[in-house]
Amino acid sequence: MNCRCIQRALLRWFDANKRPLPWRTEPRDPYRVWVSEVMLQQTQARTVIPYFERWMARFPTVQALAEASLDEVLKMWEGLGYYSRARNLHRAARHVVTHYGGALPRAAEALRALPGVGRYTAGAIASIAFNQRTPVVDGNVRRVLCRLFARADDADIWALAESLLPEDRPGAFNEALMELGALVCTPRAPRCAICPLRRLCAARAAGTPEAFPAPRRSSSTPLVRVQTAVIVAGDAVLMGQRPAEGLLGGLWEFISSELRDPPQESLAMMVERRVGLDVSAAPATLLGETRHAFTHFRLVRTVWLLHLDAQPAPTRKHGYARVQWVRLDELPQLALTRSDRRVWHMAKDVMRAAP
Ligand code: SF4
Known part of the structure; x- marks a missing residue:
């Protein structure tokens, strides 16, 4: 499949359709990208927006977050769930102030050394804030790529995501994949008729987009x-x-x-x-x-x-x-x-x- 066609179609669609979310202010601020990506884990954008705005009003910089008490940080996070995210943000902010003078490192490897920053978050910050050519794979990206290439499982999905990245605008391309998964290529009833990738999509050509990726076997929760x-x-x-x-x-x-x-x-x-x-x-x-x-x-x-x-x-x-x-x-x-x-x-x- 032609990577350039995918890149062009997706970026054009993203430029015209992306949601005006509060962390998408230009120029992209690495700290805002970082906080938003952590808040968005397991949480929908519309839930995150008021939390993000309150957080930025109280902790506008890495320095401000590092100087806050853990009690106050947890209070600001109250209701968002998965509280280890807030504790890790706080610890990482102190690490960034101590070791990097308050400026986030640019390389994905250095970002991954921060508390709570895994492969996904490091890739998102490095690509979106610093325009590094690093892939991101979350649930939305996984679903879009599995459908685009009619893959039943996600083996080698990171390598596939990396191979598709353009030389210029890798961060916008990553965001566009995530946005397409959130708005168009949804888990149920994907809106193939308005999808910018519809002519390139193998799952749509097969007539069974929802069959990809194959559902994971669920285990009952205790x-x-x-x-x-x-x-x-x-x-x-x-x-x-x-x-x-x-x-x-x-x-x-x-x-x-x-x-x-x-x-x-x-x-x-x-x-x-x-x-x-x-x-x-x-x-x-x-x-x-x-x-x-x-x-x-x-x-x-x-x-x-x-x-x-x-x-x-x-x-x-x-x-x-x-x-x-x-x-x-x-x-x-x-x-x-x-x-x-x-x-x-x-x-x-x-x-x-x-x-
Ligand atoms: S054509 Fe349909 S299945 Fe394929 S990427 Fe677009 S929305 Fe998803």
């Missing part, structure tokens, strides 16, 4: 059950901060623990084990269940509301970096997971309705 205690005393609620490393690291949560199978640990035993408080005599109200889907598992939380008369100091912080009473009016300032925000809404509704 279910994790957690019990949660919203412990309220007067005008404060007891909160635990998760350790910086690991899933949802650095975020705050209501005192919780996974229920093993069979679930032998009572709520009071769990609270005792995690924070060293005896809540066995406190009245407990069942608030209900919340459900949340992560990439590798589904989470179901059973949520209880407990009222204490006083605010005893926690004597243990098993599995938490910090445990402390937080005033109810200060809770909105803490970085919580989306699931914990839902838990708080449930608790507030019941507390408001209480006589």
